[in-house]
Amino acid sequence: MDNLIIGTAGHVDHGKTMLVKALTGVDTDRLKEEKERGISIELGFAPLTLPGGRRAGIVDVPGHERFIKNMLAGVGGIDLVLLVIAADEGVMPQTKEHMDIINLLQVERGVVVLTKIDLVDEEWLALVREEVAGFLKGTTLEGAPVVEVSTITGQGLDELVRTIDRVAAEVRPKPATGQVRLPVDRVFSVTGFGTVATGTLWSGVMKTGDLLDIMPAGISTRIRSLQVHGARVEEARAGQRVAVNLTGVEVEDVPRGSVLAAPGSLLPSHRLDVRLLLIPETRPLKHRARVRLHLGTAEILARVVLLDRDELSPGEKTLAQLELEEPAVAARGDRFVIRSYSPMHTIGGGSVIDPVARKHRRMREEVIRSLLTREKGTPEELLFQQLDSRPALFTAAELARAAGLSEDEAGKALSSLSAGGKMREIPAEKQSYFVSRRVYGEWGEAVRQLLQDYHREFPLREGFPKEELRSRKFPQLNSKQLQFILAAMEKDGLVRVHAQDVSLPDFSPRPGPAQERQVNGLLQLYRESGYQPPSWSEACRQVGLTGPQAGEILQYLLRQGALIRVSDEILFHPVPLQDLRKSLVDFLQEREGISVGEARDLWQTSRKYALPLLEYFDRERVTRRVGDKRVLARGLEQKDRP
Structure with missing residues (x-):
């Protein structure tokens, strides 16, 4: 790989900072207190160019037990570790704790550096080599090369650089194609x-x-x-x-x-689902124990929720949930370390399964099965679990983020799910949404049942109001998302979508036998009343129509165009209204304008009807008002265009 991050690890005063200075020429102890005390407190950084041309950055971490949290802040992103062990002291307490951390973070490439060899003889050095070999057994650094150096004499430094270069060639590069x-x-x-x-x-x-x-x-x-x-x-x-x-x-x-x-790529969460390992050299961990979580460079207090037991024994693994006292961000597969609350020492760690987890009920088989799928499932299984977990629409980016996949991986998995009939794609304006076929089918059945009952109760209405449908059946969706869902359902023959309403595809508003007699009576009354129609309440009284049904029938007749609303109080049958329009156009084609009084006389009606009729024809762009008269609208001056 072209870019490489190398981290140091090891007990305090084993020569990590001196080694970095010998390799790079940079003294990473930059704080006054560090100079005075002769130990690293904060992280230090230094560049190193390797013989093969790779540019490496060395992160020099503190070794003192009081500064392990600072060490953890620097070790999370390393590709290769230099485990520094002083030849005159051998393996010490912080050597062991740093090695535990390296194991828990799964740093798989490293070089063991035996420093201060100028202070010991060959017999002692042989004993230290044997101790180190035994210490590394069963760790991620078992079999790692061991290089002996002295920063005072320079012995072994060239060999160390060559060894680092060789091991660096085995390191997998970090994904430059992913989100920042x-x-x-x-x-x-x-x-x-x-x-x-x-x-x-x-x-x-x-x-x-x-x-x-x-x-x-x-x-x-x-x-x-x-x-x-x-x-x-x-x-x-x-x-x-x-x-x-x-x-x-x-x-x-x-x-x-x-x-x-990258904007929108991570979501903060107070819960993480994890695979947790408790190291062998510690005490049992009880359910809801308070711990210090080290995730990336963050340290957060948390409670360990054991999902399948009440106590985790040393050396055991389990599925757990971490309840955080502050929000954190993570991605699926991120490694973490936990330390005891007090006294502070490393007790375990593991990997993140779900970075934005919901609260789980303990001792439930279905919860464990779900987490196992998230932990080890294929990209298709991971995405399907997200899609099928709750009734919602997801974008490809949201699914990729929730499943811990790259956008390319998610795209291929979505294509596979679509081909297998497990997912329905919902086209939108600038992107697509996705929903599982099961959830989509349940939505369709719920809408069908709702509309069926609604049409039975209100046979004269065009359909169920969209916004009411959203609030009752799809509160998790916004209005635009509902439009996209309804468009998909219409394409699938499940519904018919109108401007404001939605109905079953084969539904047409029609009155029942009793209503039909009342409708026919109303239409006859309005047609025969000509240019002076009755009010709606009077018309209803004449045909014996009362109560809510009167409003239902009125809205039905208006939607059908069987009656036309001229004003709030005046309704006309289309036939006499068309006659009124023709006589008005004929009049104006012969004259320059018409007043309210002239219209009243032309139509042989009263001002009560003449003025609302003229205003209606203005709205319909048959006429336009000029002063206190009406003239023909543009386009109708020479010829009537009904």
Whole structure:
């Protein structure tokens, strides 16, 4: 790989910082207190160019037990570890704890460096070699090369560089194609530039000018400039140590433990579903034990919820949920470490299964089965589990993020699910939504039953109001999403969609026998009343129509065009209304205009009807008002165009 992050690990005063200085020329102890005490307290960083041309960044971590949390902030993103063991002391307590952390984080490539060989004789060195070999058995560094060096005499340093170069060739590169994710391990302010955050870019590509989210706070920012190994660059790639100059934020907005991420790519959560391992050399862990979670560069207090037992024994693994006291962001597969609350020492760790988990009920087989699928399932199984878990619409990006897949992996899995008939794609304006066939089928049946009952109760209405349908059956969707669902259901022959309503595909509003007699009576009355129709209440009284049915029949007649509303109080039958229109157009084609009084005389009616009729014809663009008269609308001056 072209970019490489190397981390040191080992007991305090075993020569980690001196080794880094000998390899790079950089003294990573930058704090005054570190100089005075002769130990590393904070993380240190130094660049190293390997013989093969690879550019490496070395993260020098503290070895003292009091600063293990700082060590954990730096070790999360490393590709290769230098486990430093002083030849004059051998394996010590923090050597063991650092090795536990390396195991728990699954750092699989490394070099064991025996330092201070100038202080011991060959016989002692042979004993230390034997001790180290036994210590490494069963760890991720079993079989790792061991190089003996002295930073005082320079012995072994060239061999160490060659060995690092050889082992580096075996390291898998971090995914530059994924979403940007950089856990922040240091933040400071530079005069004239503002806030600068540093960390290892775990995935993706950062470019000057890109927008970022500071998570879990959810603060938006933009990249002003970038540095890699102290040099300004326009672009930083996964696997590099990066300093990011951020716009519009203060140092306190980006504390250690924050993650710089592509906008919308991570969701904060107070719960993580995990596979948890308790290391052998510790005490049993009880359900709801309080622990310190180290995730990326963050340290968060949490409770361990054991899902299938009340106590986890040393050396055992189990499925668990971590309830966090502060929100965190993670991705599926992220490694983590837990330490006891007090006294603080490393007790276990594992990997994230679901970074945005819901609360589970304990001792449930279905919960365990679901988590096992999420842990070991194929991309198709992971996506289908998300789709089938709740009645909702998902975008491809949301599914990929929830399942911990790349967008490319998610796209292929979605195609496979669609071909297998397990998923329904819902086309939208700029993207598609996805829903499982089971959920889609349940939605369709629920809508069918609702409409069937509605049509039976209200046979004259065109259909069920869309917004009421959304609030009753789809409260989790917004109005636009409901439109897309209904369009898909209409295409599948499940419904018919109208402007404001939705109905069954074969439904047409029609009155029953008793209603039909009343409808016919009303239409006859309005047609025969000509230019002076009765009010609706009077018409209903004449045909014996009362109560809510009167309103139902009126709306039906208006939708059918069997009656036309001229004003709030006046209804006309279409035939006499058409006669009125023709006589008005004929009149105006012979004269320059018509007043209300002239219209009243023309139609032999009263002002009560003449004025509303003229205003109606204005709205219908048959006429237009000029002063206190009406003239023909443009386009009708020469010829009537009914």
